[in-house]
Amino acid sequence: MRRLPSVLAVLASGLALAACQKVDNTAGAPTVYIDPGSSGPVKGVGIESQDIVGMTDQMLRDMLSQPRLANAATPPNVIIDAEYFYNESSSRLNKNSITDRLRVGLNRAAGGRMQFVGRHYADMVAKERDLKRQGTVDRATLPAAKAQKGGDFRLGGRITSLDSRDPKTGMMQRYNQIIFEMVDLESSEIVWSGIYEFAKAAQDDIIYR
Amino acid sequence: MRRLLATTFGLVLLGGCTTMDPAPRCDMGRISSQRDLVPGPAMVPGESSPLKEMPLNSVNITDEGILNKLYVRTITARRTATGTVEVIAQVVNCTDFPLNAEARTQFYDANPAPSEPVSAWKRIHLSPRTSNVYSEFSMGAQTVDGYMIEMRETK
Known part of the structure; x- marks a missing residue:
């Protein structure tokens, strides 16, 4: 019984200590790695990684909600590459980084709802088919196909921009517009369209390479 | 009586200024107590999470x-x-x-x-x-x- 006050004191101090523990809400260790989905320390008015991640994610999710593309009785053959995706903007960028991310993301997410044609690999496939048919190599394990797959739909699109600069302050502003369209390769009907647009303003433009 | 009224008024004012903590709200005390049982601050099976879930x-x-x-x-x-x-x-x-x-x-x-x-x-x-x-x-x-x-x- 004489120990009761000391036990209570220990209990009270334990509770008080537990209540004092807080999140160590300080910055982590510095690193060169940054999140490609968020603005980094170098930011300008052009198209950047977070824009590419954002636009491709938005487009692929939108395509998967369109019945003509993602709910057909027979999954359509789709070609997604940069062949008909034009960069007419003042941003210097490799447009493959957009179409590649879109194709890879869509292929991984589609789960058989669409079939993807690697038209940019057509030459590679044709060479191997010739070698097999000439008997230079064996026929491998998969059954022979009559021909390479044709496409039902193909991605087209355009990147455009509108620049303005205030000569007094050097402030630069750029409106970027990126459109994506899926075209029926028999009728040329545009069966799906998506647009991603944004405007940025900054005091100094940075160099994109 | 005047003092009581002033205190009550002050409490009412304070109540009106209450701010919310942003999510996620972590109970670091409970996270810390679970560190003895598991190698890292992960959730212990069978126990409710110390992370106040969003x-x-x-x-x-x-x-x-x-x-x-x-x-x-x-x-x-x-x-x-x-x-x-x-x-x-x-x-x-x-x-x-x-x-x-x-x-x-x-x-x-x-x-x-x-x-x-x-x-x-x-x-x-x-x-x-x-x-x-x-x-x-x-x-x-x-x-x-x-x-x-x-x-x-x-x-």
């Missing part, structure tokens, strides 16, 4: 900077024609200043485990005292059972 099917404003500036008026979810889920949140800018926020959605299956990768951050521009809509589609169709939207200020 509720599913809601918008969690995870940025203190906009916590008391935005109001999420409505959240709805619906199935599209292909079976994917579209979530729509109407957000109100309660301030007299333009605000740029961004949000992303994690969709969950019935377990609930994440059913697909989290979406990319999508920007919402909010003019002073106006509302705007954030919406996102899931990639999966029947696998999706719930969602959680995180919102922060665009830097």
Whole structure:
């Protein structure tokens, strides 16, 4: 019984200590790695990684909600590459980084709802088919196909921009517009369209390479 | 009597100034106590999580900077024609200043485990005292059972 006050004191101090523990809400260790989905320390008015991640994610999710593309009785053959995706903007960028991310993301997410044609690999496939048919190599394990797959739909699109600069302050502003369209390769009907647009303003433009 | 009234009035004033902590709210005391039982600060099976969970099917404003500036008026979810889920949140800018926020959605299956990768951050521009809509589609169709939207200020 004489120990009761000391036990209570220990209990009270334990509770008080537990209540004092807080999140160590300080910055982590510095690193060169940054999140490609968020603005980094170098930011300008052009198209950047977070824009590419954002636009491709938005487009692929939108395509998967369109019945003509993602709910057909027979999954359509789709070609997604940069062949008909034009960069007419003042941003210097490799447009493959957009179409590649879109194709890879869509292929991984589609789960058989669409079939993807690697038209940019057509030459590679044709060479191997010739070698097999000439008997230079064996026929491998998969059954022979009559021909390479044709496409039902193909991605087209355009990147455009509108620049303005205030000569007094050097402030630069750029409106970027990126459109994506899926075209029926028999009728040329545009069966799906998506647009991603944004405007940025900054005091100094940075160099994109 | 006068002193009592003054105290009561002060308490009422303080109550009116209460601010909310942004999500997630972590109980570091409980996390710390679980470190004795497991190699890291992970959840112990059979015990409730020390992380005060961010509720599913809601918008969690995870940025203190906009916590008391935005109001999420409505959240709805619906199935599209292909079976994917579209979530729509109407957000109100309660301030007299333009605000740029961004949000992303994690969709969950019935377990609930994440059913697909989290979406990319999508920007919402909010003019002073106006509302705007954030919406996102899931990639999966029947696998999706719930969602959680995180919102922060665009830097």
